[in-house]
Amino acid sequence: MSVLAYVESSKGKIRKNAFEIVxxxxxxxxxxxxxxxxxxxxTEDSSELNKFGATKIIKVSSPDxxxxxxxxxxxxxxxxxxxxxxxxxxxxxxxxxxxxxPLLAVELDAGYLSNVVELPxxxxxxxxxxxxxxxxxxxxxTIDSDIKIIGLSSNAFGIIENQTNSSEEEFSVTLLxxxxxxxxxxxxxxxxxxxxxxxxxxxxxxxxxxxxxxxIEDLAETLGAATACSKPVSDMGWRPxxxxxxxxxxxVATNLYIxxxxxxxxxxxxxxxxxxxxxxxxxxxxxxxxxxADYGVVGDAFDVxxxxxxxxxxxxxxxx
Amino acid sequence: xxxxxxxxxxxxxxxxxxxxxxxKVFDNQGVQFVINPxxxxxxxxxxxxxxxxxxxxxxINVGKSNTESTLxxxxxxxxxxxIRIDSDxxxxxxxxxxxxxxxxxxxxxxxxxxxxxIDYNGGMVPGLxxxxxxxxxxxxxxxxxxxxxxxxxxxxxxxxxxxxxCDLPLIIGGQxxxxxxxxxxxxxxxxxxxxxxxxxxxxxxxxxxxxxxxxRFYKPAPREEVKLVSPDNLDQLIDMLHNEAKVL
Ligand SMILES: Cc1cc2nc3c(=O)[nH]c(=O)nc-3n(C[C@H](O)[C@H](O)[C@H](O)COP(=O)(O)OP(=O)(O)OC[C@H]3O[C@@H](n4cnc5c(N)ncnc54)[C@H](O)[C@@H]3O)c2cc1C
Ligand SMILES: Nc1ncnc2c1ncn2[C@@H]1O[C@H](COP(=O)(O)O)[C@@H](O)[C@H]1O
Numbered sequence: 001m002s003v004l005a006y007v008e009s010s011k012g013k014i015r016k017n018a019f020e021i022v023x024x025x026x027x028x029x030x031x032x033x034x035x036x037x038x039x040x041x042x043t044e045d046s047s048e049l050n051k052f053g054a055t056k057i058i059k060v061s062s063p064d065x066x067x068x069x070x071x072x073x074x075x076x077x078x079x080x081x082x083x084x085x086x087x088x089x090x091x092x093x094x095x096x097x098x099x100x101x102p103l104l105a106v107e108l109d110a111g112y113l114s115n116v117v118e119l120p121x122x123x124x125x126x127x128x129x130x131x132x133x134x135x136x137x138x139x140x141x142t143i144d145s146d147i148k149i150i151g152l153s154s155n156a157f158g159i160i161e162n163q164t165n166s167s168e169e170e171f172s173v174t175l176l177x178x179x180x181x182x183x184x185x186x187x188x189x190x191x192x193x194x195x196x197x198x199x200x201x202x203x204x205x206x207x208x209x210x211x212x213x214x215x216i217e218d219l220a221e222t223l224g225a226a227t228a229c230s231k232p233v234s235d236m237g238w239r240p241x242x243x244x245x246x247x248x249x250x251x252v253a254t255n256l257y258i259x260x261x262x263x264x265x266x267x268x269x270x271x272x273x274x275x276x277x278x279x280x281x282x283x284x285x286x287x288x289x290x291x292x293a294d295y296g297v298v299g300d301a302f303d304v305x306x307x308x309x310x311x312x313x314x315x316x317x318x319x320x
Numbered sequence: 321x322x323x324x325x326x327x328x329x330x331x332x333x334x335x336x337x338x339x340x341x342x343x344k345v346f347d348n349q350g351v352q353f354v355i356n357p358x359x360x361x362x363x364x365x366x367x368x369x370x371x372x373x374x375x376x377x378x379x380i381n382v383g384k385s386n387t388e389s390t391l392x393x394x395x396x397x398x399x400x401x402x403i404r405i406d407s408d409x410x411x412x413x414x415x416x417x418x419x420x421x422x423x424x425x426x427x428x429x430x431x432x433x434x435x436x437x438i439d440y441n442g443g444m445v446p447g448l449x450x451x452x453x454x455x456x457x458x459x460x461x462x463x464x465x466x467x468x469x470x471x472x473x474x475x476x477x478x479x480x481x482x483x484x485x486c487d488l489p490l491i492i493g494g495q496x497x498x499x500x501x502x503x504x505x506x507x508x509x510x511x512x513x514x515x516x517x518x519x520x521x522x523x524x525x526x527x528x529x530x531x532x533x534x535x536r537f538y539k540p541a542p543r544e545e546v547k548l549v550s551p552d553n554l555d556q557l558i559d560m561l562h563n564e565a566k567v568l
Contacts, residue, residue: 068477095478112442114444191479235502293546294565
């Protein structure tokens with residue numbers, strides 16, 4: 001009986017969300033009184049994981065796993081889980097992990113809960129808190145199968161440092177035949193993705209047109225933030241669909257979410273309200289977003305945002 | 321080509337979410353139910369395959385009789401036949417197993433489900449179906465083309481997108497992009513009349529397990545009032561974000 005945490009890498013480097021996954025898994029292992037094993041695939045240097053409580057790291061390497069294939073990866077994880085007799089698996093809520101987790105659940109005949117936000121409140125029956133109704137509610141749910149898979153929401157648990165010495169072990173696997181062919185990948189280059197960002201700056205219809213998006217982009221650049229938008233903004237083609245956040249767009253669970261010229265419709269809020277701190281800038285004091293935000297500025301974006309940007313630049317220069 | 325679209329029957333996106341007094345079940349009083357938005361994008365894409373490539377389109381739901389209005393709406397939009405598997409959808413495993421049992425004796429070339437439902441939000445039913453029947457599976461689909469028995473799929477990934485190809489049979493988890501918002505169809509009178517004549521088969525559920533149980537629902541604690549900062553005092557905002565919220 002051990003806890004197996006699967007952490008993701010991209011181009012040989014560990015993804016940032018791995019540290020939260022390992023922190024959580026380490027706390028879970030402690031609660032269960034069991035060992036924690038961390039699985040990495042095609043990772044060059046995994047020593048950083050020691051900072052967050054990893055004691056045993058299993059490494060799988062194969063050039064055939066460089067490109068993500070959910071069918072192959074879920075099968076690899078299940079081979080490791082079976083061989084280590086793992087009873088609890090922890091995966092992230094990245095797009096790729098959400099894709100692969102249900103396939104893994106079938107391989108292991110395991111129960112799987114996504115959107116988990118806490119450690120289990122009870123071990124018998126295994127009861128854990130998750131969000132449902134697109135963040136409008138929470139739900140306590142039980143996993144009743146022997147093997148359990150937990151999909152942790154990002155930024156729900158945080159990063160807890162806990163330096164350990166770990167042992168590393170290579171694990172050899174046999175791969176399934178590839179049935180899905182990757183033709184091409186298009187990454188928005190040089191930009192931070194919404195999933196990886198600590199800060200997200202979002203613009204709505206209040207910005208009047210795509211030509212004004214430099215306001216959002218400049219602020220994002222100052223803060224090292226990702227850019228996002230409301231649904232009508234992407235529907236009108238002002239911004240790419242990949243920036244559309246909300247109930248029918250991308251979910252956002254970031255540390256700081258700044259909404260500019262966004263009214264705060266229920267479908268928008270549902271997708272972003274797992275974010276820790278929300279700031280709204282809107283010229284209408286009646287905009288519903290003010291009821292959902294932590295901090296607000298009632299003002300004209302065209303006046304407030306450039307001045308805020310200058311002040312933030314000065315702040316950054318002083319504090320770095 | 322035979323297409324099956326999985327339809328989840330969910331509260332309208334504007335609904336206020338409330339629960340029964342004992343917090344065990346969703347309180348559907350005064351709530352309007354709709355086709356799950358991700359499924360509506362998929363159904364609309366299926367209509368395109370029907371009109372341009374002669375596909376047949378069936379829709380399926382695991383639910384009690386109250387979901388039939390949602391299935392009728394899918395028929396009014398243009399689906400040929402609806403199937404309802406008569407049971408409460410206990411969890412994702414249970415739903416997937418019911419659909420697998422149906423398609424094992426009624427095979428399809430393409431199964432279209434949604435990336436996730438907006439009620440339970442598991443994001444798992446299509447992947448579980450794929451795992452159970454060993455079918456090719458791609459989720460977060462933002463575009464789908466079919467040529468003979470081969471599919472080309474655009475998938476959204478963190479920070480971009482990728483293009484994949486594979487053979488049918490295939491199951492996808494769809495989302496916006498499969499069709500645009502403006503392509504969505506509101507059923508017209510003729511569609512609604514025709515839907516009344518179309519078959520809606522009700523099938524008994526098979527015995528299968530669930531692996532998880534939702535035992536208690538509750539709403540987030542009420543939030544504190546927003547702290548307003550004057551537009552002439554943006555330094556205060558930065559100070560609060562730095563010292564109080566500790567996010568800068
Ligand atoms: C099924 C369904 C699903 C949906 N899913 C989503 C979703 O996932 N995400 C989403 O975002 N929406 C979604 N919507 C749409 C949602 O209902 C709203 O229509 C949308 O969020 C509004 O976008 P907005 O805030 O940019 O525009 P508006 O509602 O037009 O708001 C613009 C805001 O800008 C302010 N403003 C105007 N000028 C200025 C200025 N100079 N300075 C500062 N502020 C200014 C205005 O006061 C106003 O509050 C969905 C709708 C439906 C029906
Ligand atoms: N009760 C159900 N009946 C039919 N299809 C469903 C049902 N529940 C979920 N689905 C399908 O599975 C997708 C993902 O749902 P979920 O796993 O609940 O997030 C939905 O978008 C539907 O296409």
